[in-house]
Amino acid sequence: MKVSLFITCMCDIITSNVGKDTVELLERLGCEVDFPDAQTCCGQPAFTSGYLEESKKAMKQMMRAFKDSEFVVGPSGSCVGMLREYPKIFAGDPEWEKEANNLAAKSYEITQFLVDVLGVTDIGSTFKGKVTYHPSCHMTRILGIRDAPYTLLKHVQGVDLIELPIKEDCCGFGGTFAVKNSVISGEMVKEKSLHVSETGAEYLVGGDMACLLNIGGRMTREGKNVKIAHITEILNHHQ
Amino acid sequence: MSIKISNAPYNERVQEGVKNDFMRKAVASAQGRFRSGRQKQADELGNWEDWRTLGEEIRTHTLRNIDYYLEILSENVSKRGGNVFFAKTAEEANEYIQHIIKKKNAKKVVKSKSMVTEEIGLNDALAEVGAEVVESDLGEWILQLDEDLPSHIVTPALHKNKEQVRETFAVKKGYEQSDKPEELASFARQQLRQEFLAADVGITGCNFAVAESGAVTFVTNEGNARMVTTIPDTQISVMGMERIVPTWEELDILVSLLTRAAVGQKLTSYITSITGTRLEGESDGPEEYHLVIVDNGRSKILGTEFQSALHCIRCAACINVCPVYRHVGGHAYGSIYPGPIGAVITPLLDGYEDHKELPYASSLCGACTEVCPVKIPLHEQLIRHRQIIVERENKGNKMEKLAMKGFAKWASSPAAYKLSAAAARPALQPWSKNEMIKSGPGPLKGWTINRDFPAPAKQTFRSWYKNRQKGREV
Numbered sequence: 001m002k003v004s005l006f007i008t009c010m011c012d013i014i015t016s017n018v019g020k021d022t023v024e025l026l027e028r029l030g031c032e033v034d035f036p037d038a039q040t041c042c043g044q045p046a047f048t049s050g051y052l053e054e055s056k057k058a059m060k061q062m063m064r065a066f067k068d069s070e071f072v073v074g075p076s077g078s079c080v081g082m083l084r085e086y087p088k089i090f091a092g093d094p095e096w097e098k099e100a101n102n103l104a105a106k107s108y109e110i111t112q113f114l115v116d117v118l119g120v121t122d123i124g125s126t127f128k129g130k131v132t133y134h135p136s137c138h139m140t141r142i143l144g145i146r147d148a149p150y151t152l153l154k155h156v157q158g159v160d161l162i163e164l165p166i167k168e169d170c171c172g173f174g175g176t177f178a179v180k181n182s183v184i185s186g187e188m189v190k191e192k193s194l195h196v197s198e199t200g201a202e203y204l205v206g207g208d209m210a211c212l213l214n215i216g217g218r219m220t221r222e223g224k225n226v227k228i229a230h231i232t233e234i235l236n237h238h239q
Numbered sequence: 240m241s242i243k244i245s246n247a248p249y250n251e252r253v254q255e256g257v258k259n260d261f262m263r264k265a266v267a268s269a270q271g272r273f274r275s276g277r278q279k280q281a282d283e284l285g286n287w288e289d290w291r292t293l294g295e296e297i298r299t300h301t302l303r304n305i306d307y308y309l310e311i312l313s314e315n316v317s318k319r320g321g322n323v324f325f326a327k328t329a330e331e332a333n334e335y336i337q338h339i340i341k342k343k344n345a346k347k348v349v350k351s352k353s354m355v356t357e358e359i360g361l362n363d364a365l366a367e368v369g370a371e372v373v374e375s376d377l378g379e380w381i382l383q384l385d386e387d388l389p390s391h392i393v394t395p396a397l398h399k400n401k402e403q404v405r406e407t408f409a410v411k412k413g414y415e416q417s418d419k420p421e422e423l424a425s426f427a428r429q430q431l432r433q434e435f436l437a438a439d440v441g442i443t444g445c446n447f448a449v450a451e452s453g454a455v456t457f458v459t460n461e462g463n464a465r466m467v468t469t470i471p472d473t474q475i476s477v478m479g480m481e482r483i484v485p486t487w488e489e490l491d492i493l494v495s496l497l498t499r500a501a502v503g504q505k506l507t508s509y510i511t512s513i514t515g516t517r518l519e520g521e522s523d524g525p526e527e528y529h530l531v532i533v534d535n536g537r538s539k540i541l542g543t544e545f546q547s548a549l550h551c552i553r554c555a556a557c558i559n560v561c562p563v564y565r566h567v568g569g570h571a572y573g574s575i576y577p578g579p580i581g582a583v584i585t586p587l588l589d590g591y592e593d594h595k596e597l598p599y600a601s602s603l604c605g606a607c608t609e610v611c612p613v614k615i616p617l618h619e620q621l622i623r624h625r626q627i628i629v630e631r632e633n634k635g636n637k638m639e640k641l642a643m644k645g646f647a648k649w650a651s652s653p654a655a656y657k658l659s660a661a662a663a664r665p666a667l668q669p670w671s672k673n674e675m676i677k678s679g680p681g682p683l684k685g686w687t688i689n690r691d692f693p694a695p696a697k698q699t700f701r702s703w704y705k706n707r708q709k710g711r712e713v
Contacts, residue, residue, distance in 0.1 A: 009650075012700045013660045014693060019700035035704050040649070040656040048603055050625025050635065051643040058650030065653075137604035170562045174602025176639075179685035181599060183253055186689030187566040188602070217690030220675065 001118070003031040004066055006074035006083070006107070008209075009041040011230075015209050021232035022075045022110055028236075029118055038065040042082040047089075049176045059086055063099040071117070072107040075232055077139020077207050083107040084143065109139060110232060111207055115148040122155035127237040131229075132164045132201035134171065134192070134215065136208035149207055149231055156234055162199040173214040189218040196226055204228050241329065241360045242589040244388050245573040249596040256567035262390075262398040266565055269397050273559035276503015277610065284499070294496045295614040297489045298550035305541065308450040308483050309532065315453025319515020321528035325480075329359035332533050336361065336442075336475055337368045339529060343473050345370055345439035351457060351464035352376035353444020354392055354553060355479045355533055357575045358588070361442070373434040375463040377427055384411040390569025392576065393501050393555040398568055431463070441471040441525075443513070445478030446553075447493060448530070451486045454512040455530060458494060460504075465511045474513060474525040480532050481549040493552055496612040501554040536588040545620060548583050550613040555580075557607035557617055563600055572597060579607035579617045586624060595634050598624035642682070661702070664695040 003026055011018040026033050043058030062083065066072050074080045084107060086100035093100075114120050133153060139145050153161055172178065172188025179185075192215050196204050204219075204226055206212045216228035245252060256262070281287035301308060313323040326332035340348070348370050350356065365372045374383045378396035382389060385407045389395030396404075401418040408414035408426060416422040446458045455476045457464035468474060484490045498504040517524030540549055558564050558578030569577035574585040574594060582597040598621045601607075607617040629635040649655050670676045670683075671694035679687040686692055 007700050009656075009660075013663050014695050016696040016698060016700035016703060020703060023704070035701065037701065038653045040651070040653060041646075043650065046643050046646050046650075048622055048625070049639065049643065050622065050627075050629040051640075051646075052626050052630070054643045054647035057647040061651045061653070137602070137606070141605035141609050168606065169565075170602045170604035170606070172562070172602060174604065176682075177599070177602045179682050181253075181563075181602075182685040182688050183250075183257055184563055184566055184600070185602065187257055188562050189690060191566075213693060214690060217686075217692055220691045221677075221689065 001031050002070045003033050004069035004072050005033055005035050006039060006066070006072050006080065007035070008074055008076045008079040010209050011075055014213070018075050018209055018230045018232055021230065021236040025123070025232055025236045026073065029114070029120060036065045036069065042079045044079065044082040045175055047082065056089070059089065060096065063096065063103050066103055067099070069106065071113070072103065073110055073113045075110050075207070075230060076209065077109045077136050077143050077145060078210065080107050080109040081138040081142035109143055109145060109207065111148040111152055112143065112145050115151055121151050123152065123235045125235050125237050126157040127234045128158035129203050130160045130162060130201045131203045131205050131234070132162045132196060132199040134164055134204060134206040134211060135167055136206055136211045137170050139207050140168070152231070152235055153205065159234065162201050165195045165198055171211045171215050173211050178214060189214055193218045193222060193224065197224065201226060205231050205234055207231050242358050242575050242585060243573060243593050244575055245570065249573065252571040252573055253567050256571035259568065261400065262568045263566060265398055265400060266568055269394065270559050270565055273502060277500055277556060277559070280499035280503050280505060290496060291612055291614050293492055294612050295550065297484065297492060298613045301483060301485060302481060302541070302546060302549055305481065305483065308485055309480065312448050312450040312453060312483060315450065316515055316530050319453050320518055321453070321515040321530055323530045323532065326531055326533050329535050332359050332477065332531050333361060333364035335531060337364055339473070339475060340365060340368050340370050340440060343439060345473070347434070347438045348372045348440045348442055349375050349434055349438040349467050349471065350442045351444065351459065351467045352379050352395070353477060354575065355444055356442065356477050357389065359533060359535060361477065373438070375431050375434065375467055377424070377461055380427060380431065381407060388570065389575065390577065391555060391558060392553050435466045435470045438471045440473045440475065441467040443467055443474070443476045445476050445482050446497070447490050448478055448483045449487055449490050450483055452514060454514040456490060456510060456512045458497060458507045458510055460508045462509045465509050468511055468513050472526040474527065475529045475531065476513060477531045477533060480534050480537050497552050497554050500556040500610065500612040540587050544623060545583070545587055547615050548587060548620060550615055551580050551584070552613060554612060556610040556612060560606040560610050562604065562606070563602065572600070583617055583620045583624070591628060591632050591634060595628055598628065657701070660699050664697065667694060
């Protein structure tokens with residue numbers, strides 16, 4: 001199966017290890033992975049801030065970059081969620097409507113792709129440690145992915161998966177919200193950090209690096225010794 | 240009071256909320272109860288999503304034909320001996336009601352809980368004509384005694400605890416017992432009973448008006464709307480023009496959704512209706528009945544992309560799941576309508592000028608949209624507000640505007656993107672220590688107030704990938 005990796009700008013620039021794990025994981029499961037070099041950002045920072053025209057320029061670039069791809073798979077519920085919103089945004093646009101539908105229909109978040117498309121639930125990986133999982137908002141509510149990450153994590157040998165209290169509450173990231181409403185965002189992430197501590201987990205795992213950097217950044221600020229890990233890091237781990 | 244409840248700047252209101260530890264504990268605990276209650280009821284019903292779809296369909300149909308249904312309602316209320324007044328503005332509604340109070344020479348008015356009367360500032364208008372107003376919903380009564388404001392649209396005194404209530408009762412009403420809820424409630428009951436009996440006029444809001452029969456219906460747990468509507472001979476109901484259902488059948492469905500979504504109840508304790516006046520041969524009903532149908536900015540929402548915001552049945556499910564509301568409380572919104580629905584409708588009803596921060600008071604997590612029993616796409620409407628603020632109202636931040644223009648150039652040019660991606664790490668080097676940024680420049684500043692940010696990776700993903708491909712080709 002031919003898969004184009006949608007790296008997301010954050011995982012390209014800030015946390016590039018996530019991309020490496022994603023590529024290795026897909027290849028291990030027999031996918032032929034390519035990386036369309038013309039991809040940039042899904043446009044979400046501008047879109048959610050109200051800059052529709054600016055965001056569309058980014059979106060058009062993404063549609064051009066993935067035009068010929070069979071499947072587009074990315075390690076982020078939120079960024080893939082943005083691609084899935086393109087049809088709404090370009091509805092009625094004679095030039096781009098079709099392209100938007102085309103990209104949205106073939107785009108998947110990585111755990112969704114593994115479980116729903118490849119039909120895999122056990123990757124055959126091993127990871128020893130106490131783990132708690134934060135189900136990020138857009139992954140859950142925009143993409144509707146609720147079970148796939150848990151299914152995959154439960155099959156990892158050695159993982160002790162502990163339920164995160166009030167897991168459905170937003171961590172306070174919210175894109176520019178974290179900067180513009182830093183007081184409220186700060187209170188939200190403080191509560192999330194508290195809930196992570198309550199689990200006693202050594203690792204906080206998630207499917208969206210932005211949320212993990214938010215919670216992880218709060219936890220290091222508080223001097224907590226909980227590591228953050230994108231779910232692909234756990235799934236691509238053997239020992 | 241009106242829709243706007245504070246003159247303090249947004250940031251100050253937020254700080255005030257965040258600092259109020261007691262309120263935050265009370266909100267978190269109430270949210271916990273409401274959320275699990277709502278979920279339990281939704282699960283028990285089984286096909287909750289179908290119910291939501293039905294709720295949405297009923298509201299969509301009704302709003303699309305609102306002129307028709309309002310006319311039918313108006314005809315039926317008139318046929319039953321009631322007077323109907325269509326008020327375009329809050330002032331018109333208040334003047335009409337003041338006129339009745341004066342005509343009746345009413346000295347005391349009892350009210351049941353109503354958000355629309357808060358919105359139009361009716362209590363102040365009644366005071367102007369010398370009428371004493373007594374709120375009869377327990378939460379509203381506590382707030383009235385304490386000269387405080389509602390912080391939630393269903394449980395208005397959510398931000399107060401029983402010790403505070405005891406104190407208020409003691410200072411304002413000479414209460415001498417403990418802060419046991421049973422004793423507090425019993426005291427309120429005795430006090431309010433006297434008010435009901437002494438009132439000249441009863442004023443109610445409206446949960447839903449049933450067009451086919453002209454019945455105006457109230458949903459309460461305390462039975463106070465029944466007391467308000469039963470005792471005084473003159474009755475006035477005030478309704479937002481969108482609070483209408485075609486027939487009893489739709490009322491049934493919407494009330495089923497309302498009580499479950501609001502507080503996790505299968506059924507409320509009391510559903511009360513007024514259907515016009517006591518006609519000849521009838522044994523009950525008021526002597527005089529007025530229905531005031533308030534527009535106050537609603538009709539200009541009709542036909543716009545925000546029309547579905549008028550579907551709201553005021554259940555507050557969106558408020559109960561909102562993580563922002565959880566930390567700042569209701570008063571921080573500066574609007575009588577707080578939370579996600581408040582952030583959507585306040586700028587629509589009262590303009591952007593005083594409320595331009597509200598659409599940004601959301602992390603767009605979508606929890607509100609997910610629970611709304613009539614499927615209002617709340618977080619999408621917040622994004623639409625942001626677009627209007629930036630594009631039409633030109634109230635966006637100037638620096639942000641420049642940054643977004645830059646973003647568009649960056650993200651539409653792979654070459655520019657690649658250059659800056661590679662430059663990110665060296666550019667942030669001066670602020671990085673041990674791969675971590677504790678106090679960042681520019682937009683990172685807001686982030687690093689509360690948390691650290693990692694230094695960009697030593698090698699971008701795309702450069703790693705490129706090298707890997709090269710290695711493979713060799």
